[in-house]
Amino acid sequence: MSEKLRVGFIGAGLMGHGMAKNLVERGFPLTVMGNRNRQPIDHLVSLGATEAKTARAVAEASDIVFLCLPNSAVVDKVVLGPDGIAEGAHDGLIVADSTTADPTETKRIGAALAEKGVAMLDTPLTMTPKEAEAGTLNVLVGGLAEVLERARPAIACFGRNIFHVGPLGAAHSLKLINNFMSMSMVALFSEAVVTARKAGVSVDGLHELISAGALNNPLFQKVMDWPLKGDASGLQFAIENALKDVSYYNRVAADAGATAPIGATVQQIYALANAQGEGKTHVPKLMDVLGRLNGL
Structure with a gap:
């Protein structure tokens, strides 16, 4: 296509702002839907984006609409609800959902859009808001x-690597498996730190040992910045989001008929932390929750 796609963006939050910024800076006509947090929207408008009041209006003005929303329930509302994308459907429109979403819901929403001549991709992301701002995310893609x-x-405006992983829903499934693995490791590291403290073992010594061996990895280093440096900014991911993602992962496993005993346990760990009012807390601080349970 010789002319640049007209792009819509709904969900310009922590991750979405960087994605949308890269799109408008690379010359794509951008329409964004406003939200309660005005700062990212106002910044995008200052760069040349146009603000629309409804998802329908975004769809009407776009060839492709990216979604980067909290969960599948919000996606359903934005796409199929009143003044939603489906009401602004037109031939050739693409909806690309970068939400970490339930793949069963993704396929249901995709089928509803297909009846209106709209194609859907699931385009979840790995990496962090830092890479979103830099335009160097990994993008998983499911769909035709x-x-x-x-x-x-x-997609190439914000994605350094683009992986086509299968039909619609496959990318959301793979993202959930990825997040299950990472959030399980965060839980494991947190329990290890608490056990070390309870047993009178040096947390510095634990860090030094793991850093010198096969268990060392960037995620471990980010998590350990909290107990060693009091810095949880390296992993800005909320406990409530970890709970959502691991819960979705367990649905994927159940739908596939797979046994997932570790997934069930990890879900309960994050559910426990969430129930204690720690939902907005970044996941490295899970060790504080476990520490309190252990009288530390």
């Missing part, structure tokens, strides 16, 4: 290859 090729020039 020809739809991805139409969308690729826009």
